[in-house]
Amino acid sequence: MTARWLPARAAFDWHEGVRAACACTLMLVLGWTLGIPDFSWAAIGAFWTGLAVVPGPVRRRLAAMGAFALCSTAGAALATWLAGRGLGAGTLAVLLVAGAAGLARRWGAQASQVGILAATAFVVAIERPVPVAAPYAFLVFHAGGCLGAALLAALYWRVAPPAAMAAPGPLPETGPPAHFAARLGSATALAYLAVHVLRLDFPYWATMTVLLVLQPSVSGTLPRNLERAIGTVLGTVVAMGVGLVARTPWAIALAVFPLVALTMALRAHSYRLFVLFLTPAFVLVADFGAPVAGPAYALARLEDNLVGCLIAFLAMLLLWPTGGPAGWAHERRGRSS
Numbered sequence: 001m002t003a004r005w006l007p008a009r010a011a012f013d014w015h016e017g018v019r020a021a022c023a024c025t026l027m028l029v030l031g032w033t034l035g036i037p038d039f040s041w042a043a044i045g046a047f048w049t050g051l052a053v054v055p056g057p058v059r060r061r062l063a064a065m066g067a068f069a070l071c072s073t074a075g076a077a078l079a080t081w082l083a084g085r086g087l088g089a090g091t092l093a094v095l096l097v098a099g100a101a102g103l104a105r106r107w108g109a110q111a112s113q114v115g116i117l118a119a120t121a122f123v124v125a126i127e128r129p130v131p132v133a134a135p136y137a138f139l140v141f142h143a144g145g146c147l148g149a150a151l152l153a154a155l156y157w158r159v160a161p162p163a164a165m166a167a168p169g170p171l172p173e174t175g176p177p178a179h180f181a182a183r184l185g186s187a188t189a190l191a192y193l194a195v196h197v198l199r200l201d202f203p204y205w206a207t208m209t210v211l212l213v214l215q216p217s218v219s220g221t222l223p224r225n226l227e228r229a230i231g232t233v234l235g236t237v238v239a240m241g242v243g244l245v246a247r248t249p250w251a252i253a254l255a256v257f258p259l260v261a262l263t264m265a266l267r268a269h270s271y272r273l274f275v276l277f278l279t280p281a282f283v284l285v286a287d288f289g290a291p292v293a294g295p296a297y298a299l300a301r302l303e304d305n306l307v308g309c310l311i312a313f314l315a316m317l318l319l320w321p322t323g324g325p326a327g328w329a330h331e332r333r334g335r336s337s
Contacts, residue, residue, distance in 0.1 A: 017265030020050035021257045023149040027141075028253040028288055040288035041138045043256070044124075045145030047285065048072065050264055052117045053110070060110065062154050068114045069146035072121035073139055079126035080135055087196055090126055094192045097122045098211060099185025105216070106177040116211055123192065123207040179320040180216040187214055187315035191308050200307070201300040209308025214315060221316040225309045227272040232305040234272075235279025239301075242280050252284050259284070279305075 023046040031039025052068035053061040075097060082093050097119050104115030121142075128138070188210045195203035213228045215221040246255040259281035267274040283301065 042145030098188035102181035102184035205304035231275025
């Protein structure tokens with residue numbers, strides 16, 4: 001193992017990692033105890049809520065958690081309504097939602113993070129099989145998980161000492177925000193359309209991947225694509241191994257705790273390590289109600305991730321000036337000057 005893969009002690013945030021793991025696992029334990037599989041949505045909501053914030057004052061971080069809870073729940077409701085209305089309507093909706101998430105970048109890192117994750121909730125929900133009875137019931141669990149994680153941070157387990165954090169400033173300029181928004185919306189919609197035309201399993205993994213790896217510059221997108229691919233391959237192997245052992249809801253809840261803790265603790269250090277632990281954690285949480293174990297399912301998720309990585313990279317190269325080879329050369333010249 002190289003030094004690049006070994007995290008420096010200062011890069012760990014065990015406080016936030018354990019807090020997020022407690023919030024997420026608590027929802028799974030409640031679901032197992034009460035016999036309600038939809039608590040997996042509460043666990044996902046709690047996990048995403050932890051991801052929705054960046055360093056800053058406690059009040060700002062808690063406001064971001066609340067904004068994510070509101071935006072993601074509303075977006076998931078819209079996605080559920082659109083789910084049965086055809087591929088064209090779904091593609092257009094994904095284009096607009098992902099584009100809006102990209103445009104949020106103009107208001108800073110906090111708004112960008114909330115927007116991207118809320119769009120992620122949308123693309124996951126639009127692929128969810130919609131039950132005939134109570135199609136919107138899962139929203140209660142999702143919102144409850146989001147608010148539960150925020151309340152845990154606000155009332156009992158503070159997200160960070162106020163004096164230790166600085167408010168996030170504006171993001172660096174990498175071209176007009178509208179270009180990134182259009183690129184992100186187009187690429188995510190293309191991924192959504194492609195996985196449906198190809199009839200791939202677990203299509204939301206491809207759209208999620210585009211949302212999470214596509215950056216405003218080629219120099220930012222390429223390494224994140226590579227790290228996502230490497231982390232996903234290794235994470236898929238971990239998910240397959242864990243799936244062979246964790247065959248009951250209780251075992252899944254126990255396995256999720258260290259995976260979520262490591263995901264959150266390492267996210268500021270290495271995107272590869274973040275994805276390595278994120279992949280099995282999300283697989284286990286998503287499958288909590290109806291596990292789909294086996295190598296074929298794990299490999300199907302890997303396939304969708306790699307499709308998303310490819311679409312994100314091609315979009316960065318081909319869509320709008322900062323995405324082309326000339327833009328990449330300009331970035332390299334700018335860094336060397």
